[in-house]
Amino acid sequence: MDAPQRPDAISSFAADLHIGNSLSRKKEPFEPISAPYVGMYVCGPTVYSNVHLGNVRTFLTFDIVYRYLIHLGYKVRYVRNITDVGHLTGDSDDGEDKIGKKARLENIEPMEIVQRYTNDFHDVMRIFNILPPSIEPTATGHIVEQIDMISKIIENGYGYEANGSVYFNVRKFAESHDYGALSGRRIDELQSQTRALDGQDEKRDPIDFALWKKADESHLMRWPSPWSVGFPGWHLECSVMSTKYLGQSFDIHGGGMDLKFPHHECEIAQNVGANGKADPVRYWIHGNMLTVNGRKMSKSEGNGFTPDELITGNHKLLEKGYSPMTVRFFMLQGHYAGTLDFSNPALQAAEKGLERLMTSWRLLEKLKPVAEGGSADPAPDVDAIIARAYAAMNDDFNTPILIAVLYDAVKVVNSVAAGRMALDEKGISTLHHLFDRFAKDILGLQHEDVGDGGDDRTDGLMEVLCTLRAEAKSNQDWATADLIRNRLAEMGVNIKDGKDGASWTFD
RNA sequence: GGUCUGGUGGCCGAGUGGCUAGGCUCAGCUCUGCAAAAGCUGCUACAGCGGUUCGAAUCCGCUCCAGACCUCCA
Structure with a gap:
């Protein structure tokens, strides 16, 4: 897997690059905060199952962005995280941690789950010729930093503790900031759209989101914190790791369209709430969904392919x-930016x-x-x-x-x-x-033929065969000429007769 | 219900005011011992209705249709 050749200086073509910014919903000229350096953060996978092609499409999108920026001469630091804790099952079952749940079902360590599916993810990236990022940090590797960011958010008045858990106070934040700018949502609408509070809820407002969740002993993955033994909220890791490796303001943040809300909206709130710096991200880029028969590819629909199924x-x-x-x-x-239908x-x-x-x-x-x-x-x-x-x-x-x-x-x-x-x-x-x-x-396209052809000996052999066949043809010995062509075709070598003799290609 | 995307020829998929993709498929032709490949030509569309404009797939309005998202133990 070869990275693009990076020129010594920034290409003159770089000045014309325009990026569709989902925050402004406009195409804007790309001006890095401190050229020639470019910081790019992309939300990586939650490693509790095999990735499918819809995931691949998103990472391919940012592979192209990464490759092109390098080609233009930028020195890109590309950070793509691995979510290995904190992403809860958000649907109707139980809201358990996705990895913890899988570990319990299979009766193995959560870290075994993480390792298995991280390996799988890397394998998939490799076969699609998607370049590895510069840094691939994990959520569990940044618990200390996450606790630190929560503390800052609380200090700044945007977080509160309730029964050992910590929540982000969205309404308070929205008093002085534009919460919903990215997704186009308004908190009053969110409010009325949110399902009814149940009496147990510790949140002051249903639109608040968790920064830290207290966890009892049945939880496999938990860490001590000033508030309780528990685990960090899902949105937090990306804020923490982007800030740590790219700074409080950085150039590009990417991810799938389905992460726009709530994940990215919450990220902005956390970054601003902790660091106080407005507009932490200059350009937001969202890759659209891969559909199958018009439906989003997802595991629950049973319409996702694993790479193995795809190839076979x-x-x-x-x-x-x-x-x-x-x-x-x-x-x-x-x-x-558009949906793509797989057929x-x-x-x-x-x-x-x-x-x-x-x-x-x-x-x-x-x-x-x-x-x-x-x-x-x-x-x-x-x-x-x-x-x-x-x-x-x-x-x-x-x-x-x-x-x-x-x-x-x-x-x-x-x-x-x-x-x-x-x-x-x-x-x-x-x-x-x-x-x-x-x-x-x-584009990262490469020839897929392996081992056959290309070396001098093969070229020499082919020359000999083509000469013999040309001789047969000039004697109108079609049987011999066709024999050579057909036998080679059986081996996956295609002879093409051109004006100046024959050429050949391998399947 | 709200927010956001979209609806383009046989299929996939670009294009955001006049020129205008590209790929695949199909048909014909050229080349050719035959075949393949390649080249050329043809089929040539913008969901519907109204509006703006000299001119609209492209801008505005409405309608219809499709998809995504609407958050932590709902």
């Missing part, structure tokens, strides 16, 4: 298996489209420049293609447009290979640059 095709909703690169490409053909025809279209792109990319390696002094007519304008590639990425990371631009390059490569167009040395090297930087570094 062993799932009732899959007609066949698809490679991770196919899925990566498929996801990048849609913009991150078999769409996947098959992506598979074929990717194959055409990759075949052309391989063909580029063998392209010969037009001879010195020879005319390159008609000569395609490859510099314009590069400019359009940057324009696409600068427009809020518009990968679908970038892919469309790459297909223009595909057309050029194929035309040159077929002798219909000509390129000089410089033109060819520009195309190399386009594919290496945009397809490989930024």
Whole structure:
């Protein structure tokens, strides 16, 4: 897994980068707080089960952001947390800690759960060629800092203790701050929307959220604090770890659309409530959901695929298996801010489209420049293609447009290979640059064939076979020519007859 | 009910005032011993209704439809 090549200085193209900011709901020019450094925080997974493709889409979105910022020359510190405590089951069952519950069900240590699914998460990230972040902190590794932040929030008057638990006083905070600015919610509406208080509730107001929860001995994961033995609230870890590693104000905060409320709204309140600094995050980026037959992919719907099911095709909703690169490409053909529907025809279209792109990319390696002094007519304008590639990425990371631009390059490569167009040395090297930087570094596309082809010996063997076949063809010995072609095809080697002899590709 | 997204051709999916994606599919053609690949051409749409404008898929209003979110032991 290769990180993008980072230039020594910030690219001149960086000045045109615009980011769709979910806080302002506008596309804004990207101006880092202290260039060349960029701080980016993304909410990572809660490691109590296998990740599914919907999760993958979110992390892929920020992989593209990360890769492009690096490509532009920024020194990015990318922090993506692992939630290993505090995320409660929010639905109708019991509101237990998700990890604690799983540990109890399987009768093992919570940390075994955490380790197992963290490993799984990393494996999945790897097969989709998603780069690891600079720092991957865990909630349990930052209990001390979380307690410290709670204390600050209480000191500042925005938190209160009730029976050993601590809550954030939303109404108090909203007196002087715009709670709801990110999600567009108003606290009066929230108030009326919230389910009725039951008499046991320790919260002063139903819209308050927990910073610390007291826990009895049946809880597997609990820590001492000034208020009680218990555990931190889910929203707290992200505030704590982003502040610790990126500062009280930082550039980019990302996550899935479904985290906008309450999670991110609460994060802002906590950061501001503890640090007193308004606007802790400059640019909020939210990746949209992956749907299946129009429904959000989720475990409870039974419409989530694990990577294994995806690759083998062993799932009732899959007609066949698809490679991770196919899925990566498929996801990048849609913009991150829109929903994307996962379907078999769409996947098959992506598979074929990717194959055409990759075949052309391989063909580029063998392209010969037009001879010195020879005319390159008609000569395609490859510099314009590069400019359009940057324009696409600068427009809020518009990968679908970038892919469309790459297909223009595909057309050029194929035309040159077929002798219909000509390129000089410089033109060819520009195309190399386009594919290496945009397809490989930024989109993270890579050839999936492993081990076969590419080395000198294979090339030599192929040359011999092609020469023999060319000889057979010139003798009109079609039987021999077809035998060579067919036997190679059985092995996954495809011969293509062009104007200047045959070329070959591997499946 | 509230908040937020969206509704684009056979399918997927860009595009936010005039030029205008791209991929896949289908049909025809070129090339070709045949095939594959590649290239060319065609099929060419913006949920509905009204408004603004010289001009709207794009802006405004309304309607219809779809999805997400609405929080801690509800």
